[in-house]
Amino acid sequence: MTNVSNILELINNRIESIELKKPPVELYEPIRYTLQLGGKRMRPALCLMACDMFGGDIHGALDVATGIEIFHNFTLLHDDIMDKAPLRRGKKTVHSKWNANVAILSGDTMMALAYEYVMKAPPDVRSEVFANFNKTAIEVCEGQQYDMNFETGDAVTLDDYMDMIRLKTAVLLAASLKIGALVAGASQKNADLIYLFGEAAGIAFQLKDDLLDAFGDDEKFGKIKGGDIIANKKTFLYLKALDLADSNTQKQLKDIFQAEFSEPGDKVSLVLAIYEKLNMRSITENEMAGYYSRALAALESLDVDETKKAGLKSMAADIIERKF
């Protein structure tokens, strides 16, 4: 079995080998900058791990995995324009380092580049890989749209939210795994099961993100505690709290979210007090555990030698626990 650090090295070398020092530099330099910012390369790693698990040659999936990573970075680039985010991975975002036009157009070019690499899939699975990738690309756009809608909409339900995180985050993780499996020539049944594994694990991953924002260890997580609360984000914790609370507490929570605070920390404390009262930490942990065990069940039912599942199983655990 190939280990994760070998896989990451392969991926990073492949990404670095993309020829981007060419004219027009105004177009290609922001792409090079974006791909160099790093990130965990989680999606291409999952793609290669799945390919390996099903006995495929990971070199045959490397270009496709690279295409998926380019696509993911393209979505971050465009999302950062829409969110007016000044920083990404501690560095200036493209639209703040250059400008929005540069970010739009170099993003568009990255999307075309992503397709170029995805279409380097072996000929016998190329159309199927493409179909899965493209469906997912559209779903990720839909997820981003729902996320933007939720910022202004009041009538967001927990179901809406779960569907949004599925589209925005989970389906690309799931498709990365499925595509790796397809390149390895896995059966349709196994490919679908590994997708379900990724989808459920991806939702658990996002729930952990929501949880850490409220109850995480600041330094370890590297984000401001309560950032979602300050930004009035309708997370799992907020929406589930509204579902569980009595009408008084509901009103209180909504009022705090709508109010202006001179000290954002005060707002965070007030909301956290309600979350504590409603036991939101363990409720969210339970919800996460539910998705995680669904993921593991899908992995268990894969028709693959048990020993081969170990790598992906431990990687999924690491991803969800933010150790990857």
Next chain:
Amino acid sequence: MTNVSNILELINNRIESIELKKPPVELYEPIRYTLQLGGKRMRPALCLMACDMFGGDIHGALDVATGIEIFHNFTLLHDDIMDKAPLRRGKKTVHSKWNANVAILSGDTMMALAYEYVMKAPPDVRSEVFANFNKTAIEVCEGQQYDMNFETGDAVTLDDYMDMIRLKTAVLLAASLKIGALVAGASQKNADLIYLFGEAAGIAFQLKDDLLDAFGDDEKFGKIKGGDIIANKKTFLYLKALDLADSNTQKQLKDIFQAEFSEPGDKVSLVLAIYEKLNMRSITENEMAGYYSRALAALESLDVDETKKAGLKSMAADIIERKF
């Protein structure tokens, strides 16, 4: 032979059949709006005409042609954000009717949709069609970047300009024809020749655009005469005039371009006087004619029955003369 109006009906019906009345409406409604704005459907028409000329079944190329039209409309949508254009085809642009975020994200989704349709090409030519389409998509982005660079850059040469219009306009027309030919099973030599035809005709088409802006009949052309001059656009006429002028006239032309005018019409008159003096109308017409005859030479050398070339030949003439 299939006639153009049949082809246009086929294309419009296919575009209307795309299911876009679905959630999230904030994402799909702007796409529907954009595709409904119309336009001449020049690129898909060329694709089907080429397919027909080489004896292919145009129904086999219809989805690919639709994908090309979706891609073209996506580029207009994103270009309009970058250019801050309030109107497109007399209607509000997406970013002014909704907002820039909506325009970015629905554009991204259109790009994925374009790939979906392009990849409906018949399986035996799918990879080749994709490769040609994707290369072109990247070139169109490069062309748009050069166009933006030219707005601020001073050292733009005529060669730079010709390359920019080739990338921004001509290559997609050329690729539309080539892809139609590939679907019909044309030989590589014929496919390359039809590409050259489209590329040269596309450059002639853009030169005509530059010419009409300065010397066109306002009402017929439907744009403000001298719009390029008012916007300080470095067109063929401007750059060629600088090449041909003596140093005094060069300075005069540059000064007029840089100056502020309370009456834009005064600026147009002054520039046109210089263009007249330098004989720019007939010089541009000669340049156009040169590209047009290159296009026709490529068409002549196609290994196809002469009678079959008539449709495309007359369509190309109509496009360049703005009768299409």
